[in-house]
Amino acid sequence: MRGLLPILTVLAAIVAIWYAAVAPMNIRGALDVAERAGAEVMPTESLARFERPIWRLMVDNPQYIALGYSLDRPRLPTPVQVGSELWKTTGEMALNGRAFSKRSLIYHGWITLHSTLWGFALGTVLGMAGAIAIVYSRVVDMSLMPWAIISQTVPIVALAPMIIVLSSQVGIEGRTVPKAIISAYLCYFPVLVGMVKGLRSPGAAQLDLLQTYSASGLQAFLKLRLPASMPYLFTSLKIGIAAALVGTIVGELPTGAISGLGARILIGDQFGTPLAIWAALFAAAILAGVLVTLLDLTQRATLKRMGMQA
Amino acid sequence: MSWLVFALAFWIGAWALNTYLANSRWRGSLFVRVLVPMLFGVTLIVLWEGIVRGLGVSPVILPAPSTVAQTFAASTDILWEDFRQTVLKGALSGFAIGVLAAFVTAILIDRSAFLTQGLLPIGNFVAALPIVGIAPILVSWFGFDWQSKAAVVVVMVFFPVLVNTVQGLRETDAMQRDLMRTYAATYFDTLLKLRLPAALPFVFNGLKIATTLALIGAIVAEYFGSPTRGMGFRISTGVGSLSIDLVWAEIAVAAMAGTAFYGLVAWAEKRVTFWHPSHRRS
Structure with a gap:
């Protein structure tokens, strides 16, 4: 302590x-x-x-x-004002049994969390698949890796309104899907980079050893590369989930969303209620903290079980 | 239909060529290492063009790259004005202020181990927060013009650079610092000749993160109010008035600005930290 x-x-x-x-x-x-x-x-x-x-x-x-x-x-506002506004829109409403009323930040936080988790899942799967393809195929490595880096230098916020418009034109109802796409876009890159590093982390001696056991490629992947990549993966997942939350909030900001923490910020701005903005900001911060902490605990537990102390 | 077939054929052809190049004996050469990703990028654009033309997608939903290129060429003056407002005034000035402030703060708090211990975890936590949300507050504090955009950028880039610099300053080991002591080096000697150079790889890491954040911050802040120019302004009004081709042209500008900015920092990193193992020729 x-x-x-x-x-x-x-x-x-x-x-x-x-x-x-x-x-x-x-x-x-x-x-x-x-x-x-x-x-x-x-x-x-x-x-x-x-x-x-x-x-x-x-x-x-x-x-x-x-x-x-x-x-x-x-x-x-003073910290106390922000805190009491936060309590009024979360704890107090929950005590009154209106935790999921449209005015409560629990409801809006849930909407944001929902998209974030979908985007996180999508981004993680994409990042891991991309990493495996990059590690095993030289063509993919040479052609995809530079674009993966470039994709992150493109400010996603410029694309965000287009993604929302496009998905509504294609006929996707609601905003969960476009928001999830935006957060997946921000989230896949750290996972990809960390996973590539992790999958390549076993040394030549270890790979050779598996070859002397006449292990197949799949066995080498499952028994050596994948376990070896776990510490890298978890570190990137923690960055990834924070990025996914940023992506969701960015997706809620620009074009007239009505639910979600980002939308609360937008509405607070339009109606001139700074306390609502601050409360939503702090709710987002708390959400980010909780998500990263949860992943951190999972990392510790998993690595401990695998015998790799974090 | 023929457009679709052409795009598919181009895709297969480019993929085959890339596979051949990547496994050929020239794969290590600079030419191939540039050509392969370029070909991949061109393929994506050809596919996009082919799908839009082949399926007759309405330009209101998704304009073809050729249409975007035409719009781009026709409205360079608007794009340049927006670029100046958002990137040169908002993002770059905010980036410079934020990075400088973070750098100075890092050097100051580094003198106290107590402060470092307290600020590192908090800085790490804040760097993970969705700080973009602060944009409407800062816009209402600093007005609609580029000053508020720069303020958002300052807040966004401050913590990643701070955390990385503080971490970098702790990179030297006791042996190296002791050596400086035996030379009777003062605090500033040690800082300038040993610790700052050793911290540079970390600082550049933070700077690279900050380049992307700077553009994101400057554009998002414009969604909350701006004078009638700027990339974020043009994008949000363009989406509303269905001039989607102009929006895509702005996106292209944003992409190029972001890539160039990042490339510039990466280039500077290579020149300044050439001694670091990750930049040595293997």
Whole structure:
């Protein structure tokens, strides 16, 4: 637990900076609210206030700085505000038995998770198949590998709206499929690269040994290459699932999706409710953390069973 | 129909040629190593063209590559304007600021083992988060023009570069540092002559990740509001107004910009870290 203290210290520092930043970020909003409530604020005209620098406003109106910490529509909400919004849209709704209502982040998180897992499965299968083909066929290695690298330098977000339009034109209902395609596109590459590395990791001596046993190609694959690639595979899977989640959220952002965490961010932006955006962002972060942690635990358990300590 | 047959025949022919080349005795030569993937790429485009023409796919759904190329040639001024707005102003300036900030932060926190221990796990965690979601918030903070796009890019590239640099700075082993001590090297001597060079492969790793993220960030941020130019703006309005060929031309620009950007960083890496085992001629 010695490693925990520095982490907590850094976290505390981040929260402290966050709290300190709330005051200058929200002072304009706080003064507007105070003025509307009939209070006397220092440059009285809003246009004059707009032109004043923030620190001047804070010096002139110190009594309203505190108001900035409890605005309804803050430019920068406090961690507590974000936390309570998150709780209101998840835990509290679950306690009221409305966990899957359209307003709850559990429902939207589930939609996002659903596409992410499909994209992850698709990307992993594609990546593993590609890796096996690359390791066993020189043509595929030479022709596919450069394009796999190039495919990752193409910003997928440019393609995302097209994938959504295309799949709806082809007659695919709903958004699960296009979102899954986008996340598979982001997710397959780390799996492919890691798997190629892993499948090639057995040394010549080990491969030769199997040949002296007159092992077939399939046996060599199943008993040597595949097990040897497991540590590499799991490391890439952890990167892959995080990438898949990014892909799903990107797929939900651009073109008028209505459900999913990305759509909550979009809607929060359109309706000017920053708290909803922040809550959805943190929900996405928590989801990413949970997914990576789950894979990490699986990795530890699997490698332990296989006798390769992670 | 003849288009479909032609595309299929081309595919089979190219595949056969590639198989021959990849197993021929010239397979190690630079020419073949470039030709084989090029042929693969050309095949994909021919297949696309053949399927679109052969099946008569409506250009509103999927335009043929030839149509896209025509649109590309006809609207280079729009594409150039968008490229300048999104890539040169938004992505590159954000990339430069973010990388520089991450680099300086990494060197500063590296002086304290305590901070490093605390920041590495957090940085690793944040680097895995879907940070793109922060785009609407930053757009509302910094306005619609390229400054907000650059801000999104800064946040997105900061953590991967930070984590990689911090890790790279820890790469030297005790023996090497002790050697510097016996030379009576100061902290800055050691940093400049030993630890920064040793960290470079890691730094470039982070930079390569950051190149892709920079373009993604700059384009996504434009979906949330931009002046009436920019690649993300053109794509989102193009999809709505069914000028799909222009959208594909923008995608082509994005692809080329991304590849060129990545290639530039990879080239610089090769020039700067030529001593590293992964770049030595085997």
